[in-house]
Amino acid sequence: MRHLEAAALGLVFAVATVYMASLTARQISPVHHGTAQRALAWALLNARNVDELVQLIQQGLGEHLAALYVDGQLKSGGEGLSELSVCYAAVFFELETPHVVKICITP
């Protein structure tokens, strides 16, 4: 009987630990939101054309860049996307034509 009690207590402890760990993980401050937004804003202000915009984004975000799409087409990444990834898009007008550059980054 004592063994059964010990096992039951262990199970309660394990469940509580997992629950608290998952809570902590989900409450991590979403710093990557701000990073993605600011990096994209900086690139948008400095780029003279879409190619340069893409180049500046890649330069600014480096390995944090999980995926990059230009006008809906995947240009780089794509494998590292997860539930925690966050995506932002920028519209770059080139000769009056809007081009959509979307980036996704993962914490």
Added chain:
Amino acid sequence: MRHKGQLALIATLILAATLIALTSLRTPHPYVAYERGHLQAAHLIHIARVCFSRTCDCNRLQQLVVTLQAINGSEPLRMYPTFSLCTESNPMNSTFRSDGSYTTEYAVKFTIQTLSGAEYVNFQALIQSLGVDGTYVKTVTLGDAVVSLRMLRVRLKYSNSFKTPFFNATVCPRIEDPEKLADLTLLAPCEWLVGVPLDISGAKYVLKDEWGVVIPVFVGGN
């Protein structure tokens, strides 16, 4: 009996902990529709530059904002609703003085309607002529012909200012000549000595900045 009571208590605890844990597994998926931040301000500065890259009026500015809002519906720009407001009826405004110098100002104010009230993004480009520095002759090759051009040397001050809730900046963009005829020398930050052809372009010669914004150099004494 005591053991049975303990077991019941532990069983209750296990059930409670399991139910809480199961609840935590149901992760919420919130969608951030609108977001205050640098990106929206950068977008508005970008469309102001696009508009001023040719003749820009209030309607065209508003049209660009509407295009941006339409794309916002399908792509994660996360923009709050925005309106553009021309500070003058014509956002490209030139003022001439009696000594022949002039000031050209491009100004636009965007209003972002956030949940906590209005926020503003201002874009201003300022072109000031600081005086004429005489004329000179320049020999250039146009196609197969070698021609001499009479050039007017003008001192210009050119700057862009952005005021947003997130960043304020005054920058000195590089001036370029799409026709490759002008002589451009940077004297100091934002201050240029430009030599433009007098006889080619009528009353004004058009330069552009590195973002494509039009910089008129008035050569015809307005």
